[in-house]
Amino acid sequence: MYIWALFQLLHNSGGWPLNCFALPDGRPFWGGTYFRPDQWVSLLEQISGLFRNSRHELEEQAERLIRGIGEMNLISVPAEMQAISVSMVEESMRSCHGVLILNWWLARFTQVPDAGCLAVCIAASKMTGNPGSPGPIENNAAWDGLRRLFDRIGGGFARYSTDAEWKVPHFEKMLYDNAQLITLWSICSGIPESGFSIEIAEQSIEFVLPWSCKSGRACSFGF
Secondary structure: OHHHHHHHHOOOOOOOOOEEEEOOOOOEEEEEOOOOHHHHHHHHHHHHHHHHHOHHHHHHHHHHHHHHHHHOOOOOOOOOOOOOOHHHHHHHHHHHHHHHHHHHHHOOOOEOOOHHHHHHHHHHHHHHOOOOOOOOOOOOHHHHHHHHOEOOOOOOEOOOEOOOOOOOEOOOOOHHHHHHHHHHHHHHHOOHHHOOOHHHHHHHHHHHHHHHOOOOOOOOOOO
16 A cells, blocks of 8 residues: 555655655555765655644645555456466466566566566466466476575575576565565475476475574464
């Protein structure tokens, strides 16, 4: 919700870091990306004043943002649910294939693995019996890049590569990225021709677990 709020506030743009200001009930009313220290102090003072003296304006802005976010939902739930068919799966695979090709074409300086689309391509290949898209798993740039993002010293996957050839992984290793990439790698390890070793997934799980559990307490949940 906060990303979409920022997307509207910045006129169909966004960025990082994500700084979104919200009312006590969680509704966002304003946000931005990077602020210099002096800008940040000034901004906090202004918002504090507005909250004390003109809270109704913030309430109105929050309501407009929430309404706008709702109107951005382009996916409608059909009145009658349909069973998943082979044609639906093939259509999803074609869509994901197009997204992956676009991502590769746009990746002039960085490469970010699209775990969701890659997982859909594998699942669709299994369901339809087709050899797969996008291309053979052992010879595809996206799969090769995924191998290079693995931290062979500490375990886990880097978030992305800072170059277009997947040679310089970024230092960040995010829990939510690793959750998807570990799942994807585990699926791939069950495909003999992929060359994906289950040990890589296991090492990454060992890296993730200490960070996803509260300090000093046993971890009894998944991520």
